[in-house]
Amino acid sequence: MRITKHNKEMAIAKINGHDFQKDGDLELDKFKSKRSNSQNDLYWAMLKEIGDYCGYSEEELHDMFRFKYLSEKKTVVGSEIYAIKSTTSLNVDEFKNYIQDIQRFAIELGFHFDKSREAAL
Numbered sequence: 001m002r003i004t005k006h007n008k009e010m011a012i013a014k015i016n017g018h019d020f021q022k023d024g025d026l027e028l029d030k031f032k033s034k035r036s037n038s039q040n041d042l043y044w045a046m047l048k049e050i051g052d053y054c055g056y057s058e059e060e061l062h063d064m065f066r067f068k069y070l071s072e073k074k075t076v077v078g079s080e081i082y083a084i085k086s087t088t089s090l091n092v093d094e095f096k097n098y099i100q101d102i103q104r105f106a107i108e109l110g111f112h113f114d115k116s117r118e119a120a121l
Contacts, residue, residue: 003028034088035095043087043099049113050106062087069101 047058
């Protein structure tokens, strides 16, 4: 539940009614804005342009970049796995950094963004 000035009293009532013995602890984190729609549009346009340049689909590049930049090696039940974050879980600043990582990667491949895209970056 996202707590705002408009629903603060309801949130307090929910916390007061929470059965900590039965349901466990609650965790409260500061809300951070998720990536913006314009960031998302830019991201998928970039993937299309880079994909056209190197011969891969946007979905293939999306999976590859998520693995490359958003994965973390973990041990689960004695086995090493890669946990890969969803781009939808990134906040505005995290998504900006992710896009910048992809831009650097593309430039190292020899890809050049068109001038109108560079202005948006």
